[in-house]
Amino acid sequence: MHIDLNADLGEGAGSDEALLGLVSSANIACGWHAGDAKTMQQCVRWALAHGVAIGAHPSFPDRENFGRSTMHLPPDEIVANVLYQVGALAAIVKAEGGQLSHVKAHGQLYNQAVKEPELADALCEAVRRFDPALRFFGLAGSGMIDAARRAGLTPVEEVFADRGYMPDGSLVPRSQPGALIEDEEQSLAQTLSLVRERRVTAIDGSSVPVNAQTVCLHGDGAHALAFARRIRERLEREGIAVRAMAA
Numbered sequence: 001m002h003i004d005l006n007a008d009l010g011e012g013a014g015s016d017e018a019l020l021g022l023v024s025s026a027n028i029a030c031g032w033h034a035g036d037a038k039t040m041q042q043c044v045r046w047a048l049a050h051g052v053a054i055g056a057h058p059s060f061p062d063r064e065n066f067g068r069s070t071m072h073l074p075p076d077e078i079v080a081n082v083l084y085q086v087g088a089l090a091a092i093v094k095a096e097g098g099q100l101s102h103v104k105a106h107g108q109l110y111n112q113a114v115k116e117p118e119l120a121d122a123l124c125e126a127v128r129r130f131d132p133a134l135r136f137f138g139l140a141g142s143g144m145i146d147a148a149r150r151a152g153l154t155p156v157e158e159v160f161a162d163r164g165y166m167p168d169g170s171l172v173p174r175s176q177p178g179a180l181i182e183d184e185e186q187s188l189a190q191t192l193s194l195v196r197e198r199r200v201t202a203i204d205g206s207s208v209p210v211n212a213q214t215v216c217l218h219g220d221g222a223h224a225l226a227f228a229r230r231i232r233e234r235l236e237r238e239g240i241a242v243r244a245m246a247a
Contacts, residue, residue: 002241003195004156004214005232006137007224008057008106010035010043011066015225017046022228024244025053025214027104027137030085033059033067041092048098053244055102055137058085060109067107075122082126090130101244102156103127104137113147114139114170120147127153135245140210141169156245159200159212161191161231167202169210178203184227191215191231195240213245 006025009016011034020026026047029035035043047054059067061081073081082103090100105113105123113120120143127134128151138144140157148155162181164172172179181187194200194212202208217228235242 001196001239002243003212003235004053004245005217005228005235005242006055006104006158006214007217007228008104009047010039010057012039013224016043018225019217019228020046020050020052022225022232023052023217024242025055025102027055027057027102027106028089029057029106030059030089032061032081032085033063033106037088037092040089041096044089044092044096044098048096053101054089054093054098055104055135056086056089056100057104057106058082058109059106062108067109070108070112075118075125078119078122079126079129082123083130086126086130100131100134102135102137104158110139110144113144114142117143117147120144121150124148124151124153127151137214139171140212157211157213158216159194159210159214160216161227162187162218165200165202165208165210167204167206167208169200169208172203184223184230187227188230188234192234192238195235196238 005023007019007023008027010029028043060071062069093100124147135156136148136153137156137158140159145155164178199207200210
C-alpha cells in the first residue's frame with residue numbers, strides 16, 4: 001500500500017525545506033497569493049534535491065487576502081490567469097533541470113471550483129492547453145475530478161488530514177464548527193482511516209467512502225512540521241509507503 005503526501009509551499013511559512021524531506025509532492029505558490037520568483041526558484045531547487053514531485057499552485061489574483069477572496073471571473077480570464085502562473089513556475093522548473101508534475105489550485109480558487117462546474121472546467125482547460133500530461137489535484141469525489149476527466153486529464157483525488165468532512169464527502173466550511181481538526185491524534189486517526197480504509201467519519205458520525213490518492217498536509221500551521229513528521233513516521237510504521245502519484 002502507498003499514498004502521496006502533498007504540501008503547499010512557497011507561502012512564507014519558513015519550514016519549506018524541512019517539509020520537503022517528509023512529503024512526496026510539493027505545490028509551489030506562483031506569486032499571485034504568495035511567493036515570488038526567487039522563492040519559487042528556491043523551492044524548486046529544494047524539491048529537486050529531495051526527489052519530490054513539483055506542482056504549480058495557482059490562485060486568484062489576491063495577494064491582499066492570501067487568495068481567500070471570492071471572485072467571479074469569466075472563464076477565458078481564468079484560463080489566462082492559470083496559464084500565466086503555471087507557465088512561470090514551469091519555466092523555473094525547466095531551467096533547474098526538472099519537470100512539472102501536476103497542478104493544484106489554491107484557496108478560494110480551489111474551494112469555488114469544487115462547487116462551480118464552469119470554474120472547474122476553465123481550470124482544467126488551462127492545464128490541458130499547457131500540458132495534458134500534467135496531473136490535476138482536486139477534492140476527492142467532487143466536481144473537480146469530473147472536470148479533469150472531461151478535459152482528458154489524469155485526476156488525483158485529494159483528502160485532508162486536518163479538515164472536517166460533511167456527510168456528502170465535502171469539507172466542512174471554515175465558517176462552521178468542526179471545519180478544522182486541532183487535535184493531532186484525531187488528525188492522525190483520520191489520515192490512517194482515509195488511507196487504509198478509504199473512509200472518513202463525517203461530523204454527524206456517519207462513515208463516508210472517499211477515494212484517497214493524496215493527503216494534503218498544510219504547511220502553514222504552527223505545528224505543521226512536527227505533525228508532518230508524525231504522519232510520515234506512522235505511515236511507515238504501518239507499512240504504507242509514501243510516494244508521488246507520478247512515481
